[in-house]
Amino acid sequence: MTTAFVAEAAAIHPQIGPEGANVRINDFNLWYGQKQALFDIALDIQRGLVTALIGPSGCGKSTLIRCLNRMNDLIDGIRIEGSMTLDGADIYGAGVDVIALRKRMGMVFQKPNPFPMSIYENVVYPLRVDGVRDRATLDATAERALKGAALWEEAKDRLKESALGLSGGQQQRLCIARAIASDPEVLLMDEPCSALDPIATSRIEELIDGLKGHYTIVIVTHNMQQAARVSDNTAFMYLGRLIEYGQTEAIFTTPKLERTQSYITGRFG
Amino acid sequence: MSASIEALETTATVRPRARVTALSALGEPFQWLLAGALALGMTMIVGFLLLILWNGATALWPKPIHVVTLADGTRIAGEPTRSEEFRPGVERLQVLDEAMRRRIRADGGYAWRTLYRTGNFDFYNDDFRWVTDYEVGALEAPLDLYFVERLEWGPFVGRIAGVDAAGEKLAIGDSRAVAAHRDARRRWQTIREIEQGEIGHVNARIERERLALRRVALDETEASPAYAQAKAKADARIAELQGEYRRLAEEAQRLKAEDERYKATLAEIGGKEKTVRLSEIVRYYPANAVGWIDRLGIYLSRWGEFLVDAPREANTEGGVWPAIFGTFAMTLLMVIVVAPFGVVTALYLREYAKQGRMVAIVRISVNNLAGVPSIVYGVFGLGFFAYTFGATIDQLFYPERLPSPTFGTGGLLWSSLTLALLTVPVVIVATEEALAAVPRSMREGSLACGASKWQTIKYIVLPRALPGIMTGLILAMARGAGEVAPLMLVGVVKLAPELPIDGVFPYLHLERSFMHLGFHIYDVGFQSRNSEAGKPMVFVTTLLLIAMIAGMNAAAIVIRNRLKRRFAGSQF
Numbered sequence: 001m002t003t004a005f006v007a008e009a010a011a012i013h014p015q016i017g018p019e020g021a022n023v024r025i026n027d028f029n030l031w032y033g034q035k036q037a038l039f040d041i042a043l044d045i046q047r048g049l050v051t052a053l054i055g056p057s058g059c060g061k062s063t064l065i066r067c068l069n070r071m072n073d074l075i076d077g078i079r080i081e082g083s084m085t086l087d088g089a090d091i092y093g094a095g096v097d098v099i100a101l102r103k104r105m106g107m108v109f110q111k112p113n114p115f116p117m118s119i120y121e122n123v124v125y126p127l128r129v130d131g132v133r134d135r136a137t138l139d140a141t142a143e144r145a146l147k148g149a150a151l152w153e154e155a156k157d158r159l160k161e162s163a164l165g166l167s168g169g170q171q172q173r174l175c176i177a178r179a180i181a182s183d184p185e186v187l188l189m190d191e192p193c194s195a196l197d198p199i200a201t202s203r204i205e206e207l208i209d210g211l212k213g214h215y216t217i218v219i220v221t222h223n224m225q226q227a228a229r230v231s232d233n234t235a236f237m238y239l240g241r242l243i244e245y246g247q248t249e250a251i252f253t254t255p256k257l258e259r260t261q262s263y264i265t266g267r268f269g
Numbered sequence: 270m271s272a273s274i275e276a277l278e279t280t281a282t283v284r285p286r287a288r289v290t291a292l293s294a295l296g297e298p299f300q301w302l303l304a305g306a307l308a309l310g311m312t313m314i315v316g317f318l319l320l321i322l323w324n325g326a327t328a329l330w331p332k333p334i335h336v337v338t339l340a341d342g343t344r345i346a347g348e349p350t351r352s353e354e355f356r357p358g359v360e361r362l363q364v365l366d367e368a369m370r371r372r373i374r375a376d377g378g379y380a381w382r383t384l385y386r387t388g389n390f391d392f393y394n395d396d397f398r399w400v401t402d403y404e405v406g407a408l409e410a411p412l413d414l415y416f417v418e419r420l421e422w423g424p425f426v427g428r429i430a431g432v433d434a435a436g437e438k439l440a441i442g443d444s445r446a447v448a449a450h451r452d453a454r455r456r457w458q459t460i461r462e463i464e465q466g467e468i469g470h471v472n473a474r475i476e477r478e479r480l481a482l483r484r485v486a487l488d489e490t491e492a493s494p495a496y497a498q499a500k501a502k503a504d505a506r507i508a509e510l511q512g513e514y515r516r517l518a519e520e521a522q523r524l525k526a527e528d529e530r531y532k533a534t535l536a537e538i539g540g541k542e543k544t545v546r547l548s549e550i551v552r553y554y555p556a557n558a559v560g561w562i563d564r565l566g567i568y569l570s571r572w573g574e575f576l577v578d579a580p581r582e583a584n585t586e587g588g589v590w591p592a593i594f595g596t597f598a599m600t601l602l603m604v605i606v607v608a609p610f611g612v613v614t615a616l617y618l619r620e621y622a623k624q625g626r627m628v629a630i631v632r633i634s635v636n637n638l639a640g641v642p643s644i645v646y647g648v649f650g651l652g653f654f655a656y657t658f659g660a661t662i663d664q665l666f667y668p669e670r671l672p673s674p675t676f677g678t679g680g681l682l683w684s685s686l687t688l689a690l691l692t693v694p695v696v697i698v699a700t701e702e703a704l705a706a707v708p709r710s711m712r713e714g715s716l717a718c719g720a721s722k723w724q725t726i727k728y729i730v731l732p733r734a735l736p737g738i739m740t741g742l743i744l745a746m747a748r749g750a751g752e753v754a755p756l757m758l759v760g761v762v763k764l765a766p767e768l769p770i771d772g773v774f775p776y777l778h779l780e781r782s783f784m785h786l787g788f789h790i791y792d793v794g795f796q797s798r799n800s801e802a803g804k805p806m807v808f809v810t811t812l813l814l815i816a817m818i819a820g821m822n823a824a825a826i827v828i829r830n831r832l833k834r835r836f837a838g839s840q841f
Contacts, residue, residue, distance in 0.1 A: 071717065074716070099719050102716065106718075109710060114714075125718050125719075126718040128728075129715075130719070163837075175714070
């Protein structure tokens with residue numbers, strides 16, 4: 001059965017070609033110890049668009065997105081094959097400056113994780129670790145990032161207060177502000193709304209819409225409607241394999257594969 | 270309404286409550302067992318603290334003096350200390366009359382006896398005396414009996430026959446006698462300052478000149494012109510200092526001669542008399558005539574003396590200030606050493622080291638270190654720090670002082686290092702746990718911002734782990750401050766009037782041996798000539814040690830909670 005859908009999947013993609021690709025993933029395999037988690041992933045992520053990764057739990061979406069900025073380096077016993085490139089440069093090449101790479105790829109996590117500092121210090125943290133001390137630069141960055149994350153109006157009067165006093169939705173927008181403060185090219189979002197209520201979720205979605213065009217956004221989501229609403233392209237993954245990848249509209253209205261159809265309509269997963 | 274209540278009642282009565290659950294399945298017996306164990310532990314702790322608190326707080330309270338006239342006509346004056354029931358032996362019963370024997374027999378062979386603090390060690394070679402109640406002829410509390418605390422020979426109990434203030438005979442109640450005593454005490458204080466302070470200072474400077482000269486002799490040779498030059502200079506300086514010494518000694522001599530002219534005559538109840546210098550009397554009061562206010566004043570003045578004075582009379586009298594200072598300085602130094610050492614070790618083990626067999630072995634070793642008897646650390650500290658490390662320091666930096674050791678023997682520094690070694694496992698384990706408790710999401714958030722590993726540790730992990738690290742330090746401090754056994758080997762002594770910090774260059778004397786409250790308790794309680802006399806002191810010192818450790822811990826807890834509040838409200 002497994003081999004059947006692998007063959008199917010191989011026949012379908014990639015439908016989105018390399019032109020305009022910001023991030024390219026070529027035949028990427030990943031093992032946690034003995035267990036293989038990603039199988040031959042090949043994906044071109046378009047510059048300036050929102051790409052959604054969907055699929056049932058445990059299908060490898062988060063693993064894949066965390067490979068992009070090498071967050072998986074922290075985990076022992078991981079082995080990879082294949083390559084990923086950012087603007088043609090190999091992410092896993094020898095001598096890659098991981099810190100510089102992560103500055104080019106901001107990341108927002110599942111649960112809001114503001115640092116126990118003031119709102120201001122949270123936003124300028126990426127600059128602080130770069131050793132920026134110039135007050136004017138920091139202030140300008142904080143304002144730009146908070147405006148970009150649609151948090152400026154709520155936070156401008158309480159920049160010196162602890163970030164832990166913000167609501168969950170505000171905290172997540174603060175994390176987005178922090179991720180865009182270092183002016184990355186790519187924004188990785190690992191289920192950014194899963195811990196939020198519907199109103200906060202819709203604000204984040206609006207925000208993603210606003211950020212589109214400025215950043216290449218990769219978003220992992222469990223929420224079909226969310227993927228349909230915010231993304232331009234959608235990749236459906238299942239059991240560590242990329243099943244179908246195409247324009248969101250096409251995936252949601254006329255999926256090429258039966259399995260994609262079943263997942264999207266909620267028959268499994 | 271009433272009908273429904275009735276219906277309820279009927280159902281309640283008609284349905285008998287069958288016991289369906291076995292007792293063992295309820296789990297309640299076990300709950301009682303646990304609660305009982307907790308209650309027992311709490312009772313022991315509270316009881317212990319109350320015992321220390323009561324005995325410590327009342328030890329310095331001035332007690333009345335009773336005069337007991339025994340059946341044979343002997344009169345004994347003293348503070349009743351405690352009473353107890355005892356069983357007199359056969360040979361003691363034989364000498365009693367029949368009525369008394371019958372009374373003791375009626376009590377089941379028991380009689381009561383009371384311990385009197387009689388003082389007057391110089392007359393009777395005894396501080397305390399047991400008096401059995403069948404010996405007692407009469408009991409009275411005369412108002413003219415004084416309790417006199419002296420610099421030597423312990424307390425005196427009896428009458429003050431008169432005061433001789435430079436030839437002028439005064440009664441003790443006279444206000445001029447009170448003034449004479451105050452002046453005498455002040456004079457004595459001045460003499461002590463000259464002898465111990467200024468003369469000590471001059472001696473230290475003479476010694477330094479001598480050592481500097483010897484240093485030149487070691488560096489060059491005694492035949493070199495540099496040595497001759499230095500010697501001429503040193504001799505001149507020493508001659509000058511000796512002149513100063515003579516001047517100070519003369520001054521002290523003059524004051525002493527003056528002091529000799531003020532005397533008091535003490536008459537004890539048995540009729541013996543003794544004349545002492547007025548300055549020898551620390552404090553006197555008519556024990557049965559003082560009111561509550563005066564008693565409170567005496568009580569507070571005794572506490573004051575206890576807290577800020579140096580000990581005297583083989584530590585059983587006077588104060589414990591050097592011990593307080595020594596304990597505090599040692600604990601503080603220990604924390605300063607152990608904090609970075611433990612935290613850095615834990616950071617490496619948890620954050621950087623590759624988790625494998627090697628790290629597991631190191632961890633097990635660290636945990637085992639916490640179980641090594643503390644005296645072993647003392648032996649190690651003496652052998653390694655003092656005799657090896659310290660001796661090398663002496664050879665390199667203090668050759669002129671050899672063969673008398675500077676760092677090559679026990680001292681404050683080596684004691685602190687030994688205790689730091691003893692407590693470092695506690696800090697390592699607590700820090701590792703605190704580091705492990707920092708949420709992964711925090712680290713990932715920081716790393717995703719492009720922070721390096723060290724930046725993540727510095728800005729995110731360490732601040733978050735700080736309250737936990739503080740908890741480890743508090744535990745280490747509590748353990749270190751109360752430790753005595755290893756200190757006896759590496760620097761604590763019975764009497765060290767010179768504090769580790771004073772006005773003599775280089776001000777901080779880490780090589781000096783010091784006093785410690787824990788050792789003080791052992792010394793006073795078990796090494797003094799009369800353990801009964803030291804008993805109140807043991808309780809007061811214990812109370813002080815417990816209070817001091819509690820105080821240091823409370824301070825650390827306040828700091829920790831303040832840190833914690835900064836990170837409060839964090840959701841994950």
